[in-house]
Amino acid sequence: MAKTYSMDLRERVSGYVTSGHSCHAAAAHFSTSVSFVVNLMKRLRETGSLTARARGGLRHAKLAPHGAFLLARVQETPDVTMPELVVELKARGVTVDPSSVSHFLLRNGLSYKKNRAGKRNQASARAGGARGMDSQTAAPHG
Numbered sequence: 001m002a003k004t005y006s007m008d009l010r011e012r013v014s015g016y017v018t019s020g021h022s023c024h025a026a027a028a029h030f031s032t033s034v035s036f037v038v039n040l041m042k043r044l045r046e047t048g049s050l051t052a053r054a055r056g057g058l059r060h061a062k063l064a065p066h067g068a069f070l071l072a073r074v075q076e077t078p079d080v081t082m083p084e085l086v087v088e089l090k091a092r093g094v095t096v097d098p099s100s101v102s103h104f105l106l107r108n109g110l111s112y113k114k115n116r117a118g119k120r121n122q123a124s125a126r127a128g129g130a131r132g133m134d135s136q137t138a139a140p141h142g
Helices: 005-017 023-030 034-047 064-076 082-091 098-107
Strands: none
Touching: 005 034, 023 034, 023 064, 064 082, 064 098, 082 098
């Protein structure tokens, strides 16, 4: 991500414009974009400050207030799907994507591992051997 312009440049650009030059002339004179000069002057008029706006910051978690509900719902019905949870959240007034629900559950230590057959992982019903091969009927190589 690009860095913000220095305060020194901001002061010089604003001084140049307030002394009667246009924003386009200031942009050409200081080798900046016209939009930077226009936005800088707009910020100066509205706030009286030349400082750059805050960048980044903490993002609020949309699902945090509903965390207890989600965790209880998953504990109650472990095989509930993300789209089903999205529908239930929508009924509570929260619009969210299934991937957001999945990320929330993973952050809270819940994951649902499935095996290749699409079933929940558990102890295998048959002992070892290659898939689909019966160890007593397999012909030896050789």
